[in-house]
Amino acid sequence: MVVFGPSDVVRLQGAEVLHVTGFRPDHDRIVAAGGKVALDAPLGHAGLAVVCLPRNRVEGLGRIAQALAALTPGGILFVDGQKTDGIDTALKKMRSALAVMGVASKAHGKIAWLQRPDPLPPVLAEWRANAAPRPNADGFLTAPGMFSADGLDPASALLIENFPSNATGLAADLGAGWGALSAALLTQAPGLTGLDLVEADHAALQAAQTNVTDTRARFHWADATRWGGGPYDLIVANPPFHVARTAEPSLGQAFIRTAANLLRPKGRLLMVANRQLPYEASFEAAFHSWSPLTTTTHYKILTATRPRSTRRAA
Ligand SMILES: C[S@@+](CC[C@H](N)C(=O)[O-])C[C@H]1O[C@@H](n2cnc3c(N)ncnc32)[C@H](O)[C@@H]1O
Numbered sequence: 524m525v526v527f528g529p530s531d532v533v534r535l536q537g538a539e540v541l542h543v544t545g546f547r548p549d550h551d552r553i554v555a556a557g558g559k560v561a562l563d564a565p566l567g568h569a570g571l572a573v574v575c576l577p578r579n580r581v582e583g584l585g586r587i588a589q590a591l592a593a594l595t596p597g598g599i600l601f602v603d604g605q606k607t608d609g610i611d612t613a614l615k616k617m618r619s620a621l622a623v624m625g626v627a628s629k630a631h632g633k634i635a636w637l638q639r640p641d642p643l644p645p646v647l648a649e650w651r652a653n654a655a656p657r658p659n660a661d662g663f664l665t666a667p668g669m670f671s672a673d674g675l676d677p678a679s680a681l682l683i684e685n686f687p688s689n690a691t692g693l694a695a696d697l698g699a700g701w702g703a704l705s706a707a708l709l710t711q712a713p714g715l716t717g718l719d720l721v722e723a724d725h726a727a728l729q730a731a732q733t734n735v736t737d738t739r740a741r742f743h744w745a746d747a748t749r750w751g752g753g754p755y756d757l758i759v760a761n762p763p764f765h766v767a768r769t770a771e772p773s774l775g776q777a778f779i780r781t782a783a784n785l786l787r788p789k790g791r792l793l794m795v796a797n798r799q800l801p802y803e804a805s806f807e808a809a810f811h812s813w814s815p816l817t818t819t820t821h822y823k824i825l826t827a828t829r830p831r832s833t834r835r836a837a
Pocket of ligand 1: 697764
């Protein structure tokens, strides 16, 4: 059995389950629990597949096509999604190309199931191609579902405007995505000797490897809140602030604590956030010196130095 996507759901007794995910915190959690995890599933092997629908519809259809390709002919696919994640739209698309055998609804979600046809309908190749990485209007490689796939996020743009041009030493970009901040930082700060891009999403990190060609960049598929690199002279971050559709400030707060642990005593954190997110108490707890650098209608840039406890000496 293969499970695609966030997989809190599945714990089958005695069944051989392969979890397919590129999200490092999920990967680490599954491995720690003794589970099997991979970035993709072998073609035509599984008798049963489950797709947990992501929020992005194009990515979701790509995942359904990927799961069908992983099944043996006649194998069963379950697609599990919330109405807010577009299960109804996905169902419509599935029905236009595949024989959906049944649908069960409960609360705000639905599960649909079907048998893998043989041969697979040609439209599935289109779904996979639509979900694949391609250059956006600015020429950066991105894919549907990645943060700011269509172009630079306004908060990231504001942070870039506030990058120092005289930065030296080693820097890190926590939650680097497809590399928007890193590409700009390396251009604006010729004095940096190295930059670690730390990103949890494997596909985004792979895109960053294409987008950030400066030889000072190093790429790490890792959970930033458990990252042990450095010590750093500069850390930049536009941290994640959502889990699914819910604003989740604890993620950004964890990024602030991590940055404090990774910085040299004289190192500096530069972070952008939506203005209403409650990060100030975390800055106060983690740094002797911090202040808002810029505030706009929607965003704030916070800067901090002199971490209260550094993991190691400068
Ligand atoms: C708001 S986006 C910013 C992306 C990029 N820095 C930019 O400015 O366009 C946050 C990024 O953090 C990544 N992320 C989420 N949780 C993470 C974690 N625990 N460790 C590392 N990266 C994470 C997401 O995949 C996403 O790419």
